[in-house]
Amino acid sequence: MKLFYNISSVHPWNDTRIYFRQAFSHGETGKYKVKHIAIENNLLPGNIPANIEVELLAKQSRKKRMLTWTPLYKKIKKDKPDVIQFHDPELLILMNIIRWIPSYHPGIVYDMHENVPKVLMRKKIPEFALSMYRFLERQLLRACSGVVFAESTYKEDYRFLTCPTMDVYNYPKVPFMKENEAKEDVFTFIYLGGISDIRGGETMLLLAKRLVDLKKKFHMKIIGTGSEEYIGKLNTFIFKNNLEDHISLEGAMAFDKAFESIQRAHVGMAFLVPDPNFMGGKTTKCFEYMAAGIPFMVSDFLIQDVLDKWECGVSVDVLNMDEMVQKAVYLLESPEMATNMGERGKAAYRQEYNWENEEGKLLSLFDKIGSCS
Numbered sequence: 515m516k517l518f519y520n521i522s523s524v525h526p527w528n529d530t531r532i533y534f535r536q537a538f539s540h541g542e543t544g545k546y547k548v549k550h551i552a553i554e555n556n557l558l559p560g561n562i563p564a565n566i567e568v569e570l571l572a573k574q575s576r577k578k579r580m581l582t583w584t585p586l587y588k589k590i591k592k593d594k595p596d597v598i599q600f601h602d603p604e605l606l607i608l609m610n611i612i613r614w615i616p617s618y619h620p621g622i623v624y625d626m627h628e629n630v631p632k633v634l635m636r637k638k639i640p641e642f643a644l645s646m647y648r649f650l651e652r653q654l655l656r657a658c659s660g661v662v663f664a665e666s667t668y669k670e671d672y673r674f675l676t677c678p679t680m681d682v683y684n685y686p687k688v689p690f691m692k693e694n695e696a697k698e699d700v701f702t703f704i705y706l707g708g709i710s711d712i713r714g715g716e717t718m719l720l721l722a723k724r725l726v727d728l729k730k731k732f733h734m735k736i737i738g739t740g741s742e743e744y745i746g747k748l749n750t751f752i753f754k755n756n757l758e759d760h761i762s763l764e765g766a767m768a769f770d771k772a773f774e775s776i777q778r779a780h781v782g783m784a785f786l787v788p789d790p791n792f793m794g795g796k797t798t799k800c801f802e803y804m805a806a807g808i809p810f811m812v813s814d815f816l817i818q819d820v821l822d823k824w825e826c827g828v829s830v831d832v833l834n835m836d837e838m839v840q841k842a843v844y845l846l847e848s849p850e851m852a853t854n855m856g857e858r859g860k861a862a863y864r865q866e867y868n869w870e871n872e873e874g875k876l877l878s879l880f881d882k883i884g885s886c887s
Contacts, residue, residue, distance in 0.1 A: 518546035687869035695777035704779035709740030714785025782810035804859035826859030
C-alpha cells in the first residue's frame with residue numbers, strides 16, 4: 515500500500531474539503547495509507563477511518579508559518595511518501611525543496627483553493643510586486659506533478675501549466691443524511707462558513723437589523739469562525755443594536771451537527787462581496803444548503819447558472835440592502851415557495867452537485883499521474 519501525505523499548514527485538520535472529502539476519498543480507495551497533516555483547533559480527531567492517520571500541527575501566525583516547513587521536511591524525508599497533496603500556496607516553496615532529496619521522486623499535487631494573484635489584486639499590491647509573485651509562482655509550479663483547481667475560473671490564468679490538471683468542485687458529501695429534520699419554531703436564516711467582512715459577516719447583521727426594524731419574527735444563526743478581533747466587532751454590533759434575541763454566533767461546529775442545523779433552518783445565506791477571486795465562483799455553502807433541502811440567498815455574481823437551471827434560491831446585490839431586505843421578506847412570507855425551492859435544490863444536489871461526482875474526477879487525476887510516474 516502506498517503512503518499518501520495530505521498536508522496543510524493553514525487549514526484546520528477537520529476542513530471539509532481537505533479532510534472529510536479528499537483524505538477520506540483517497541483512504542477509501544484501498545490504494546493508500548493516508549497521513550493527514552493539518553492545523554490543530556478546539557476539536558480533537560475522532561472516529562478516524564481505517565487507512566487514515568491524523569497528525570496535528572500547532573497553529574502559527576501568518577508570519578511564523580514558515581516554522582512548520584522544517585518539521586514537515588523532516589517527516590517527508592524520513593517517510594518518503596509516494597504521493598504528496600498540499601493545499602497552501604506557500605508550500606510550493608517546500609515542495610521545490612523536496613524535489614532536491616536524492617533518489618526520491620514522489621507525485622506532488624497542488625490543490626489550489628484560491629487564485630492568489632487575484633487575491634493580491636484585491637489587496638492593492640503594487641503592480642511590480644504582483645508581477646514578481648506571478649513569475650515566482652510560475653517557476654515553483656514546476657515541482658508539481660498535477661494541479662487541482664477548486665474553481666473552473668482559475669485555469670484561465672494557468673494555461674501555461676504542462677502537468678495534468680482537473681477542476682474539482684467542493685460539492686457536499688453527506689452519506690448519512692437524516693431526512694425530514696423538524697424545522698425550528700421561528701423562521702431561521704443560517705450561515706455556515708468562515709466569518710469575515712469579505713464573506714458577508716457585517717452584511718448579515720445589517721440585514722437582521724433591518725428585519726427587526728420591520729418587526730419581522732425570525733432568528734439568524736451564524737456557524738463558523740473568524741478572527742478574534744472580527745468576532746468581537748460583530749458581538750459589539752449585536753449588543754449595541756439589541757439584536758441578542760435575533761442573532762446567535764455559534765462558533766465552530768462539527769459538520770454533522772452543523773448540517774443538522776441547516777436542515778432545521780429555513781433559508782441559507784452566502785453574501786460574499788464582489789471580489790476578483792470570487793467572481794463566477796461556486797461557493798460551497800450553497801450546495802450544502804441544497805443538500806439540506808433549503809433555499810438560499812446568494813451574491814448575484816455566484817452560481818447564477820445553477821439558479822437559472824434549478825430555481826433553488828434567489829440572487830441579491832450585496833451592495834443594495836433595500837433589495838436584500840425585500841428578498842429576505844419575500845422568502846420569509848412565502849413558506850410554500852421557499853419549500854419548493856428547497857426541494858428543487860435537493861434534487862439538483864442528488865443529480866449533479868455532490869462529492870461522489872467530483873471524487874471520480876479527483877481520483878482519475880491521481881490515476882493519470884500514477885501511470886506517468
